[in-house]
Amino acid sequence: MASIDISGLVKDYHDRAGNRTRVLDGIDLSITGETFVSIVGPSGSGKTTLLNIVSGIESHTAGNVSLRAGDRDARVGYVFQDPRLLPWRTVDQNLSFVQHDRDGWAERAQHYLDLVGLGHLGDRFPAQLSGGQQQRVGIARAFSVEPDILLMDEPFSHLDAMTSRTLREHLERIWLESRRTVMFVTHDVTEAVQLSDRIVVLAPGGHVHETIEVDLPRPRRASDPAVAVLQAEVLARFEVLEARAAAARAEVPA
């Protein structure tokens, strides 16, 4: 069983003059098993930084981050905000590029491309695909490495509303089939409620403000009444937090 354990995580940035800015301030978070957890929070609350540290892309100042799958290190898949495909390689070759386990990768790649509806486009270059199709390749790429843990950084934020709704449905369907441990960063509360088992709200200053359990049946649709009610409730709480953040920013002298 895969798990993400974060304790006392601190991240500071230093500018050229040596001034310190604390982005994450003592984050404690534990995600275990087949759980879909969304991280939401206002701009500047350190969501993406947290994800980058968990993935190993960024270093941290203090604290511990552990990604385990049983008694070994967890294998990680990552879906970025933008697709980040190698433009000089075809869709199939992009999936091949990230494989550690070469056995049966072609079948895995084809399987996940089929799941995102792009099974017939494996020989295309990224430039021949639309933005939404490229992002679907990004999702298939992350799932195709059979990750124990899947990290996703606002993967639908650059897409139009219709495309992102379709991709959310794709994502939920694949997740229900494969049941990975997911850490999903988003600024979209609707998205978080529709996809998550748990929503972790980060506050400005980089600490956990609250955790909301989402106990609703799957698959979910944005139009389901129960989903809509919870969305409204979370959104109201989120707006209070954003208002506080805006007020705090206004008080900081220029």
Add this chain to the structure above:
Amino acid sequence: MTATAIPPAPTRTGPAPTPRRPSRTRALVGPALALLASVATMLLVWQLAVVLGDRVPSLADTIDRLSAEQASGDLWGNVAVSMNRFVLGLVVALVVGTALGVLMGLSRFAENALTDLTMAGLAAPAVIWALLTTMWFGFGWLTPVVTVFLAALPFVMVNIAKAVRAVPSDLLLVARAFGVSRTEVLRHVVAPAVAGSTVAAVRFAIMSAWNGLLLAEWFGSTSGVGWRSRYWYDANQLDGFLAWVLVFIAFLVLVDQVVLGPVERRLTRWRSV
């Protein structure tokens, strides 16, 4: 106020059209026609110069002279000597230039230290290197080889440094996030990212080096294409001189069209899909 009827949108029956891609034949014929037009224009201008001037030999006379050079063994012998020097100098320039270019691309210190020198190297005409090496090394194989090296080096450095700086950092982060090995990153991210600029580096280096080689052989050698051109120049025989100019141009065009062009198209195929 009158109501205007909006005509219905035109409807299409049958399967959706598939986007048309240019055929391979069409992609090859276009550049070939352009090259043909360029050569024809050059020959036309030459013929005009023959008719209007009295000091320009005709194409036929020039070809005859080239045949005579071939019959006497001077053509291929001198071409071979020049190619030998050219390849040696160019390979060393590519190796050293790539190493320095990578260093400039990766290190701000190296970039600051080498940029002005490189710019000076780019600005210096090849004739300067040819004269300098002749004075340094006299009449020997080292003069043309070092000239080729010096003429090509700055072009390689500049283009490789530019290529290294252009490796997309977001793709390197993808590789890191998925734990892709360094070897795979070099093969599949860095190498393709620098391929275009590398071909440009080789292309400019070849032109500048070939130029330098001819000048070095002109001033400081007793063999090679440049020396043979000077031989006919000193003899005041324009047909002989022009015959060697043709060899000079033919080499550059052949390398560019037959070797570098296809390599570049192959490496950057993904851009034109």
